[in-house]
Amino acid sequence: MANSPIVATSVVQHQDVEPMPGMIIKDNMDIDGDNLASKPGQFSDCCNFCQVTQGCVAYAWNDYQGGTCWLKSANGPIRKNNGVKIGFLNSGSSDYRLKKSYEGNNFFDAFDFWTNGDPTHGFVDYVDRPTAERTGLISIINGKVKISADSDNQIPHGKRGRPSIRIHSKDSYNEGLFLFDIDHMPTGPGTWPAYWLVGDNWPNNGEADILEGVGGDNFNHFALHTKNGCRMPEQDQSLFTGKWATGKNGRPATNCYVYESAQWDNQGCSISSPDGFFGDEFNSGQGGVFAFEWDRGGYMRTWIFKRNQIPSDILQSNPNPSNWGKPIAYFKLGENCTPSHFNAMKIIINLTFCGDWAGHVYPGGMSACIDKVRNNPEAYKNAYWLINYVKVFDH
Numbered sequence: 001m002a003n004s005p006i007v008a009t010s011v012v013q014h015q016d017v018e019p020m021p022g023m024i025i026k027d028n029m030d031i032d033g034d035n036l037a038s039k040p041g042q043f044s045d046c047c048n049f050c051q052v053t054q055g056c057v058a059y060a061w062n063d064y065q066g067g068t069c070w071l072k073s074a075n076g077p078i079r080k081n082n083g084v085k086i087g088f089l090n091s092g093s094s095d096y097r098l099k100k101s102y103e104g105n106n107f108f109d110a111f112d113f114w115t116n117g118d119p120t121h122g123f124v125d126y127v128d129r130p131t132a133e134r135t136g137l138i139s140i141i142n143g144k145v146k147i148s149a150d151s152d153n154q155i156p157h158g159k160r161g162r163p164s165i166r167i168h169s170k171d172s173y174n175e176g177l178f179l180f181d182i183d184h185m186p187t188g189p190g191t192w193p194a195y196w197l198v199g200d201n202w203p204n205n206g207e208a209d210i211l212e213g214v215g216g217d218n219f220n221h222f223a224l225h226t227k228n229g230c231r232m233p234e235q236d237q238s239l240f241t242g243k244w245a246t247g248k249n250g251r252p253a254t255n256c257y258v259y260e261s262a263q264w265d266n267q268g269c270s271i272s273s274p275d276g277f278f279g280d281e282f283n284s285g286q287g288g289v290f291a292f293e294w295d296r297g298g299y300m301r302t303w304i305f306k307r308n309q310i311p312s313d314i315l316q317s318n319p320n321p322s323n324w325g326k327p328i329a330y331f332k333l334g335e336n337c338t339p340s341h342f343n344a345m346k347i348i349i350n351l352t353f354c355g356d357w358a359g360h361v362y363p364g365g366m367s368a369c370i371d372k373v374r375n376n377p378e379a380y381k382n383a384y385w386l387i388n389y390v391k392v393f394d395h
Contacts, residue, residue: 025088030081031060034074042067043085044298044334048239050089052326060086094313094320096177096393102169102347103389107145108138111167114350122192122355123161123370137165141386144183148384149191149351155374162373162380166350173197173345173392175296177319180211181388183287183307186351187280188383189376190369191215192358195290197345203227203258206342207268210292210302213278214358220278221245222302222329225268230256230337232269240301240330245270256337266356271329277304280382287386289314293321296339301327319393347390351383 036056039049043061046069050056058075062068062084075088102110113129132138139146150163178197186193194212199205207225222242224230232254237243247253247267248260256269276282288306291314293299303324305311313320333339354362354369362369372379 026078026086028080028082028084029086030079030084031058031070031072031075031086032077032079034072036071036073038071039069040065040067041069042334043069043087044295045069045239045332046071047087047089048299048301048330050087051322051324052239056089058086058088060084089322094318094322095395096319097395098317098391099176099394100171100392101389102391103145103387104143105140107140107387108167110171111169111349114166114168117160118166118352118355120192120352120355120357122352122358123155123190123373124352124355125155125160125163126166126350127163131163132165135163137163143388145387146384147349147351147387149186149353149380151377151380151383153377161370162353162377164351164353164383166348166352169347171346171392172199173294173347174343175294175394177321177393178210178292178294178347179314179319179389179391179393180290180292181288181391182290182386183388184283184382184384184386185211185279185287186383186385187215187283188380189215190353190358190362190373191351191380191383192353192355193351193385195347195349197292197294197347199343199345205344208292208294208300208342208345209268211278211290214361216279218275218277218279218281220273220304220328221270222273223268223270224256224300224331224337225258225266226256226337226341228257228259230269230341232256232331233336239326240271240328241326242271242273242328245272256331256341269331271331273304273328277306277328282306283382291319291321291324293327294342295333296342297333299330299332300342301330303327317391347392349385349387351385 046059050059055073056071058072060070137148147165196209198207204227209223212221244252253270258266286307291303353373359366359369
């Protein structure tokens with residue numbers, strides 16, 4: 001390792017490091033030479049630096065200058081070196097295994113239907129499963145799951161809003177790789193679709209927004225919402241291809257605490273995708289896959305693959321994030337945001353209208369948004385999800 005003393009000279013030959021699925025970690029060892037680059041960071045950062053650096057197959061970390069990742073073009077020779085930790089990437093296979101698949105005729109059996117009022121104050125009437133089935137708001141079409149909002153009726157005064165669906169998975173998760181394959185997401189004026197994870201007793205057990213935006217957007221919003229004490233480092237945006245949203249005082253929105261200030265209430269830490277990954281533009285190419293990886297002690301990160309760009313390992317149900325390059329969004333977990341901020345989170349898929357976000361950005365404001373949603377059912381013919389599957393993988 002450059003700028004790091006070698007404290008022992010016994011060499012472990014390259015062939016002694018057997019390739020294994022996924023990432024291999026060894027303590028008190030070092031890779032001699034073959035440095036591509038060095039980057040400041042903690043050990044949990046090194047894997048991500050390596051994955052987005054061309055030619056990197058391994059890395060070493062020590063506490064030099066507060067923590068340094070040394071990115072390597074070879075995985076040997078290896079020497080003993082106390083206090084140094086090394087990791088190897090193996091892009092040929094993955095140690096992820098399918099844990100749960102939500103798809104086809106059994107899809108809705110794995111979810112509970114939310115029928116309470118909308119926590120985001122939308123003009124929406126979330127209905128139960130029997131009502132959704134009777135009115136055609138949910139169906140299975142050639143194995144694909146369709147979830148719609150009402151697009152036939154004007155909404156009388158005194159009703160909660162336009163009938164729609166919000167479902168919560170019966171299972172909850174503390175980490176994993178989540179794949180959401182859709183042909184179509186809801187669009188239309190004042191729409192606010194979302195696919196996300198959330199724990200009970202919000203915000204104490206966290207929220208991770210994977211797919212979210214409002215009608216008219218063509219870019220996706222990724223965000224974490226937490227109790228106090230979770231903040232993302234602003235430096236080194238080289239880990240992802242999106243960009244930080246603008247937060248308090250014009251600074252990047254890196255504070256995940258939902259009550260950071262009255263003005264920026266519940267913005268959380270937020271990253272925006274490039275254009276083309278949300279709404280009508282995304283639907284025009286027959287959708288694609290949202291891949292969310294939650295490494296409990298290390299990071300949360302998300303990729304979006306359009307239909308003609310889905311990696312072969314996903315198509316083969318053997319997903320391997322080390323093959324995918326930079327994610328669009330990356331949130332570091334660790335000392336800056338401890339894993340205890342996210343616990344037992346359930347998968348939620350929903351579509352609301354207007355509300356705290358979509359209503360406030362709608363031309364003319366909340367009243368204009370509600371008027372549109374109430375009186376123009378024909379505007380919501382495309383307010384539907386068409387889902388191939390949700391799959392959850394773990395180690």
